[in-house]
Amino acid sequence: MTAPGRETLLAALALAVHAPSVHNTQPWRWRFGRRSVHLYADPLRWLPATDPAERDLLMSCGAALHHARVALAALGWAGTVHRLPNPAYPDHLAAIELHPREPSLEVLAMATAIPHRRSDRRRYASWPVPQARYREYSGLAAAEGVVLHVVSQGRDRTRVVEAIAKADQLQRSNPQAAEELARWSGRGRWAEDGVPAASVSEAASYGDLRLRPYAGTPDTPGPSDGAGELLVLGTASDDRVAALKAGEAASAVLLAATTDGLASCPLTQPLEVGSTRARMTDVLGGDLVPHMIIRIGWPTLAGHPLPKTPRRPADEVLDPQPA
Numbered sequence: 018m019t020a021p022g023r024e025t026l027l028a029a030l031a032l033a034v035h036a037p038s039v040h041n042t043q044p045w046r047w048r049f050g051r052r053s054v055h056l057y058a059d060p061l062r063w064l065p066a067t068d069p070a071e072r073d074l075l076m077s078c079g080a081a082l083h084h085a086r087v088a089l090a091a092l093g094w095a096g097t098v099h100r101l102p103n104p105a106y107p108d109h110l111a112a113i114e115l116h117p118r119e120p121s122l123e124v125l126a127m128a129t130a131i132p133h134r135r136s137d138r139r140r141y142a143s144w145p146v147p148q149a150r151y152r153e154y155s156g157l158a159a160a161e162g163v164v165l166h167v168v169s170q171g172r173d174r175t176r177v178v179e180a181i182a183k184a185d186q187l188q189r190s191n192p193q194a195a196e197e198l199a200r201w202s203g204r205g206r207w208a209e210d211g212v213p214a215a216s217v218s219e220a221a222s223y224g225d226l227r228l229r230p231y232a233g234t235p236d237t238p239g240p241s242d243g244a245g246e247l248l249v250l251g252t253a254s255d256d257r258v259a260a261l262k263a264g265e266a267a268s269a270v271l272l273a274a275t276t277d278g279l280a281s282c283p284l285t286q287p288l289e290v291g292s293t294r295a296r297m298t299d300v301l302g303g304d305l306v307p308h309m310i311i312r313i314g315w316p317t318l319a320g321h322p323l324p325k326t327p328r329r330p331a332d333e334v335l336d337p338q339p340a
């Protein structure tokens with residue numbers, strides 16, 4: 018059977034590293050096999066105070082795994098994914114076994130969206146997102162084994178925004194979490210990782226929604242509207258594979274939203290703190306494990322394209338030895 022050339026694998030990896038990650042830590046390493054691509058967690062890039070259970074790290078790697086699958090598929094190599102293929106080595110998160118296949122138009126559109134997606138922390142316009150979009154995004158999440166819950170206005174919404182505000186208050190008073198946030202954000206143009214100063218929000222909140230206070234975020238509230246709509250991703254089980262799949266589903270939804278011209282941003286503060294995590298479990302009805310909130314909405318007409326956030330290049334995250 019034919020195998021992909023090294024140039025093809027490097028091109029796919031160059032797209033995969035555009036994946037979103039918590040505080041832009043990019044906590045991944047990669048290896049190439051002859052007909053396979055392997056993803057490893059990079060524990061040196063874990064945020065112990067912000068993300069004690071490693072869920073954000075696993076979701077970030079899940080997003081990169083989905084980006085890699087899309088990129089490889091667009092280059093003519095469909096993948097069968099084996100998650101946590103080696104129980105003795107839990108940092109080996111996935112092996113993607115490759116088979117030649119013509120790319121579909123859907124996969125090409127998703128791959129095209131990869132370099133254009135941004136975590137948009139600005140005010141959103143007030144036009145509603147059509148329900149048909151949510152049906153499509155639910156289908157994409159379901160294909161990854163993840164439930165997408167659209168947060169309705171009223172009690173549901175109040176519970177989610179209150180959980181975000183409470184988690185923010187608790188994290189601000191946790192010196193280790195505050196130190197991690199300060200260390201990983203407000204960075205200048207030379208940095209290869211972290212959240213750049215140019216990408217933080219222009220206000221502490223929009224409407225009812227408090228935003229993560231990266232270094233450089235003003236302390237003053239923004240306009241009383243423009244928070245956008247909220248989606249929550251949940252899974253039936255609570256283990257490393259579930260967190261990985263939640264990241265894959267997040268990537269699918271964020272890329273589809275980008276293709277649709279929507280602005281979006283992952284939000285995870287209330288999932289990082291025990292007490293607010295319990296509140297988020299209630300929002301999902303008690304039976305599902307919450308992983309991530311996705312803020313979504315139309316960009317305002319005044320919105321200019323957001324600057325690209327930095328990434329470590331593919332050759333820096335690729336281990337030279339074969340898998």
Ligand SMILES: Cc1cc2nc3c(=O)[nH]c(=O)nc-3n(C[C@H](O)[C@H](O)[C@H](O)COP(=O)(O)O)c2cc1C
Nearest residue numbers: 037038039040041076135136229283284285286326
């Ligand atoms: C697991 C995870 C958690 C995140 N949590 C937040 C968050 O709470 N607030 C926020 O504004 N961005 C959050 N982000 C977005 C990252 O900060 C963003 O992906 C990273 O800075 C790279 O920027 P980009 O998405 O524009 O490429 C999160 C992303 C991931 C994958």
